[in-house]
Amino acid sequence: MITRHAGLLDRLIGEFDRALRTVAGVHQAARENPAAKIADVELRPDERRRAAALMRVNHVGEVCAQALYQGQALASREEATKHALARAAAEEEDHLAWSQQRIEELGGRASLLNPVWYAGALAIGYAAGRCGDAVNLGFLAETELQVAQHLEGHLARLSPQDGRTRAVVDAMRMDEAAHAATAQRLGASELPLLVKFGMRAAARVMTTTAYWI
Numbered sequence: 001m002i003t004r005h006a007g008l009l010d011r012l013i014g015e016f017d018r019a020l021r022t023v024a025g026v027h028q029a030a031r032e033n034p035a036a037k038i039a040d041v042e043l044r045p046d047e048r049r050r051a052a053a054l055m056r057v058n059h060v061g062e063v064c065a066q067a068l069y070q071g072q073a074l075a076s077r078e079e080a081t082k083h084a085l086a087r088a089a090a091e092e093e094d095h096l097a098w099s100q101q102r103i104e105e106l107g108g109r110a111s112l113l114n115p116v117w118y119a120g121a122l123a124i125g126y127a128a129g130r131c132g133d134a135v136n137l138g139f140l141a142e143t144e145l146q147v148a149q150h151l152e153g154h155l156a157r158l159s160p161q162d163g164r165t166r167a168v169v170d171a172m173r174m175d176e177a178a179h180a181a182t183a184q185r186l187g188a189s190e191l192p193l194l195v196k197f198g199m200r201a202a203a204r205v206m207t208t209t210a211y212w213i
Helices: 002-024 045-075 079-105 114-129 133-157 163-185 193-212
Strands: none
Touching: 045 079, 045 114, 045 133, 045 163, 045 193, 079 133, 079 163, 114 133, 133 163, 133 193
16 A cells, blocks of 8 residues: 555656646757757848747647646556557657757747646646547547647748758657557547537637747
């Protein structure tokens, strides 16, 4: 009994530490930054501001992803699902580090509302996980597909000369599509259209707000 309680306490401490590191912006990428070998160029002030704002939005998306995966994993019953979520979260942590670095290079800042985004996404992720693993995986797949589409839109808005930002965004886009494919392969269920529309509406509120704040 004591051992079980100690294990639960260790897990809670670990999850709390993960949340603090995500919100505080303390990330260490396991993979090389996709922009590492690309020279920076002089952008017009408006191009630089737009790129910094878009990367802030992307960083918020990765903060939310960490919280979603954390909530989903806490509620998940299947080890395969937990493993898929843990792998996706690890790659998303690379995205956090890459996004943070590019924001700083562009002279921008992370969203001031990151703690709010994290708390909301954690609750949503836990709720999705409680619906069963097929729905849990379906939520993961739909989230990643929507994020990939969102990143494609960012590529269209970035300056063609901004190779460093574009490299980061494109690498993130490919990872998101791969995560969606993994979830579908593991048995993700198709979410109702109303749920998909709700997810898009919530994402629109988040991205619009994070662009400025």
